[in-house]
Amino acid sequence: MTAGAGMTGDARWRVRTIGPADRAWLRGLLDARWGGPWQAYGGELVDASGAAGFVALTAAGTKVGVLLHRPVAGGWEIVLLDAVHSGKGIGTVLLEACAGSARSAGAARLTLVTTNDNLRALRFYQRRGFRLAALRPGAVDAARRERKPAIPEIGEDGITIRDELVLERELG
Numbered sequence: 053m054t055a056g057a058g059m060t061g062d063a064r065w066r067v068r069t070i071g072p073a074d075r076a077w078l079r080g081l082l083d084a085r086w087g088g089p090w091q092a093y094g095g096e097l098v099d100a101s102g103a104a105g106f107v108a109l110t111a112a113g114t115k116v117g118v119l120l121h122r123p124v125a126g127g128w129e130i131v132l133l134d135a136v137h138s139g140k141g142i143g144t145v146l147l148e149a150c151a152g153s154a155r156s157a158g159a160a161r162l163t164l165v166t167t168n169d170n171l172r173a174l175r176f177y178q179r180r181g182f183r184l185a186a187l188r189p190g191a192v193d194a195a196r197r198e199r200k201p202a203i204p205e206i207g208e209d210g211i212t213i214r215d216e217l218v219l220e221r222e223l224g
């Protein structure tokens with residue numbers, strides 16, 4: 053499926069579903085920017101490398117972002133969203149492509165987990181209809197200790213990464 057650039061009114065980017073030919077690129081991105089394919093959140097390890105999702109591309113076909121999702125009770129969860137170049141509308145087109153597909157598939161809500169340091173993501177998601185649904189104090193400390201030692205101690209803006217925040221957007 054091609055979501056189409058017109059979907060969110062941003063003609064700079066195309067969005068399409070991720071396919072087998074994108075997996076090597078995705079694996080490289082996960083290794084370079086996400087500490088590998090395994091994402092530690094919500095008390096589990098989630099393999100992002102095989103997840104369903106969307107890729108954003110330039111008109112020339114260069115991949116510039118990815119959103120991965122999986123089904124959860126009551127809706128879809130965003131496993132990972134990465135706009136390779138921030139502040140250019142890439143995250144928005146990926147998010148809206150995902151929300152549109154989730155709605156069409158009958159999902160009631162979109163959820164995701166982010167971390168206490170990621171103020172840019174908290175701003176981004178709340179500006180796009182998400183609400184804070186839960187705080188899990190110390191969840192990143194536990195994930196680092198028990199599941200993924202490679203999670204850095206210091207995150208965005210020099211903030212110590214300790215906690216998970218759950219955000220939720222109703223799709224009705």
Ligand SMILES: CC(C)(COP(=O)(O)OP(=O)(O)OC[C@H]1O[C@@H](n2cnc3c(N)ncnc32)[C@H](O)[C@@H]1OP(=O)(O)O)[C@@H](O)C(=O)NCCC(=O)NCCS
Nearest residue numbers: 133134135138139140141142143144165166172173176179
């Ligand atoms: C969070 C993220 C997905 C947002 O995607 P994006 O492509 O930058 O988002 P957009 O360009 O569509 O919109 C970003 C908004 O934040 C602003 N913004 C983005 N980057 C910014 C920056 N570096 N400084 C200030 N403002 C910024 C934009 O002006 C825009 O403002 P608006 O809400 O008023 O429209 C992206 O920054 C990213 O990939 N970050 C790294 C990975 C990450 O943290 N993922 C989310 C984890 S859950």
